[in-house]
Amino acid sequence: MPAGVGTSGPAGATAGPGVAGGGVGGDVRVLDPLPRHPGRFALRLDNGVTLDTDLVVLTAGGRPSTALARGAGLEVRRGIVVDDRLASVTDPAIHAIGDCAQHDGRVTGFVPPAWEQAGILAGLLADRSGDDGAQTYDGTRIVARLRATGLDVAVLGDAAAEIEAGGEVVEVANPIAGSHRRLVVRDGRIVAATLVGDLSRVGLITQHFDRGTVLGPTEPGALLMPDRPAGAGSTVRTLPDDAEVCACAGVSAGRIRGCSSFEQVRATTRATTGCGGCAGTVRELLDTTPAHA
Structure with missing residues (x-):
């Protein structure tokens, strides 16, 4: 899913400096590739710039091997x-x-x-019973994360479609800090989200999104605010043990509660070692779990 599909104008504007800071330019088109000599190329762009390069990478998505x-x-x-x-x-x-x-x-x-x-x-x-008791697949809701130097973005669901269907928007932005958080809530459930710059709550928000948790009137806004001391009105401590916290390694809240330290979580479950988006939730779970005797 292209990032532009899932990010709103303000969220895209917040992510823009991170993209530019990584040396990535946009809003230009290649008019002609100009061979220089073996191993060297130049690209003539529509803004009048000729870009010398030794490597051109075409990124147009992947193609399944079928x-x-x-x-x-x-x-x-x-x-x-x-x-x-x-x-x-x-x-x-x-x-x-x-x-x-x-x-x-x-x-x-x-x-x-x-x-x-x-x-x-x-x-x-x-399932050898031959009946329809086993779960069938009804499609996966969109969950996309992009993590790069100076750029952290997470997109859940189709915000535009959910807003058109009557979803209400809860939004907190701090462009000075490069942070933008937006939830789309319908019938008390998070049906879409866009997080730019600060992914400390992405694990918990993803859990509520995946499970269809019905939230109270103040909870969506609280999820978008900066982290507070562990247990101070947090909903992390109420996560059931079977709730998946780390999607990369498939680690549940119960497994994390069974660990005594962040280092033990990483070593024994591999949680937080993938995209890292669940680290905040993992730390909060550890902080709100009674110490083992």
Whole structure:
């Protein structure tokens, strides 16, 4: 999902300096590539600048590897077309998950949806009852994170669509500090979010988003405010043990509560060692859990 799809104008403006600070320019188009000599190129841009370079990288997204599926006669569009049981619509004995699978017209392109699909497919394959008791796949809600030097962005859900459907916006911005946080709430539930610059609450917000937690009137605003002392009105301590805190490593709140230190969490569960977005929630869980005897 392009970042521009999920970020509003103010959020994009907040992220802009981080992009520029990394040496990334925008709002230009390449008119002509100009060969210089072996191993060197120049790009003539529409703003009148000629950019000398020794490497040109074209970034136009990924393409699923579907040659084997096509050769086997399976229906393939952008990916292998699958139904709610993650089975090929051509041959139900063949299943596909991850980047190569296309469900309901969409290829996800992210790691967490692949894990979700793998869990659901495992349940379906292990269900020998033949009935419909096992969970089926109804699509993955958008959860995208971008972490780079000077640039941290997280986008959950489709904010524009949710606002059009009646969602209410709760927003806190501090452009001086390079921070912008916005939630879209409908019927008390977080249905979309955009976080720029400060991802300390992204783990907790993602949990509420994934679980459809019904929040009180003041909770959405509290989630967007700077961190407070552990336990001071925090909703982290009320997370059930089976709530997933680290999406990268699939670590639950219960496993984190079973650790006695941040270092032990990292060493034994690998939580916080991926994108790092759950670190704030992990620390708060440790701070609000009674010390082990």
